[in-house]
Amino acid sequence: MRVLSCCRIKRSDTMKKTSLKSSKSSVHEIKKASHKYDDVHALSTIARSISMNTGTTKQRMIAEDILRHGHVRVPAEIFTFRELANATENFNPELLVGEGGFGRVYKGYLKKTNQVVAVKQLDRNGVQGNREFLAEVLTLSLVHHPNLVNLIGYCADGHQRILVYEYMCNGSLEHHLLDLPPNKKPLDWYTRMHIAKVAAQGLEYLHDTANPPIIYRDFKASNILLDENFNPKLSDFGLAKLGPTGEQDHVSTRVMGTYGYCAPEYAQTGQLTTKSDVYSFGVVFLEIISGRRVIDNTKPPEEENLISWAKPLFKDRRKFTVMADPLLEGKYPVKGLYQALAVAAMCLQEEASTRPLIGDVVTALEYLAMKTDDDSSEPEV
The missing domain is CATH 3.30.200.20 (Phosphorylase Kinase; domain 1)
Known part of the structure; x- marks a missing residue:
């Protein structure tokens, strides 16, 4: 009887524990549902x-x-x-x-x-x-x-x-990069590369980590805000779009964004992909390198459109230094300039399929943002 009684007590304890566990599980499910x-x-x-x-x-x-x-x-x-x-x-x-x-x-x-x-x-x-x-x-x-x-x-x-x-106490990238007043100190080369790298990491998160992917659709210098250490953050998501899911490779939508930054295939067909953002990144990266606006009506007619001006120069490595911001006063690694322009050119390919993934762009920029011992070396022409 004593043994039986003991067994009953143990069984009763087990039942209480099971009941308690079940109760906790139910509370968890209720909280989750709540x-x-x-x-x-x-x-x-x-x-x-x-x-x-x-x-x-x-x-x-x-x-x-x-x-x-x-x-x-x-x-x-x-x-x-x-x-x-x-x-x-x-x-x-x-x-x-x-x-x-x-x-x-x-x-x-x-x-x-x-x-x-x-x-x-x-x-x-x-x-x-x-x-x-x-x-x-x-x-x-x-x-x-x-x-x-x-x-x-x-x-x-x-x-x-x-x-x-x-x-964001340092305002937008636009204020530190484009049309600077004479008394404002320009961004140095490595600060520019750091801003480009971290902004690209923001896009990488939207494209590769967010589920489903998010297409930013309005990547431009005025939408990149800077904190006290010049770390950038993407802002203004009013035009952001949930990306394609399943077997789809694009989403169709009305053409929105800022003139000059839109990818050609999106402007022509309304078909939007993450590669559309890569093109816009290429435009901003070229602005970062050159200090020029994508559309500048104060320039001579052949130089008003930054991309149209740069494309012939991309084909002649001897003219790469022409594309560097004069405000840098030559204080940049020439090899780094060549590599940065190569990244920009790849992002600005007419065919979306030939542009790199933003993750590959981040990898390249991580290297360009680091100071190395051979920064002053001249690249082969």
Whole structure:
């Protein structure tokens, strides 16, 4: 009897443990389901709050499509217009740090978190409407990487469309590279190569790690922001597009982006691939090397388009030094210049299939960004 009783006790303990384990498992599943519900609910809330009079169903479909494809890290903050007006001193013009077709960017300060932020107020009549605003919020909710700007939150009060980012104190690459005033120090060669490498790593994450891949679609110098150490982060994801899945090799979409940076096949057919981003990277990389804008109407007619000007020079190695930014004053490794221009030329191939993968570009730039003992050596011509 004693043995039987002991067995019953042990069995009872085992049953309790099994029951406890089952209970913990159930709690875990409930929490998991709860988090999933929270994500769906948050995305639905975003879609509803952003939708005005049209496009509600389509925008909700975008939200659901993004949610199906990955873990969504919904922005923690939904700001009121009053909060952001207070943070920017009623959008004080003296706090304006950037302006473009999308609207204006202000430096702001959030008292409750003691945080300096960038507040982007989209133009109601600008190019970045409800759809692009939603795409940016949801894309940055889906991805998280040190080379992509961090979205802190957003505001969709009434007609207001405002995005709140981490503040990047050195502004955009454009401000440090193109049309510099005489008193501004130009970027040195290795800082340029470092910026190109890290920006390419941001694209590599979007193309190769994000699932499904994300095509950035608007890679340009003004969208590359720099922190206090000149580490770049990609910003402005309003035109980002979920890439092809399954057996598809492209997505078809309306042609959007900035003139001069768009890949030729995308501009002509609307067929978008990750190689379209590689072309845009090649344009920016050539700007980094040359210090020239992709389209510059102040130049002679034959030099207005950077790519058209550079293509004949790519064919003659003896003219490579002509493409180096004069502001570098010859302070660059000639061999490194030759190799950098070779990378740019490969990215700018007319045929998308002949362009390298962005991962291969990153590998090449890792080498170019390192100082080596033979930096001053002359390459063979």
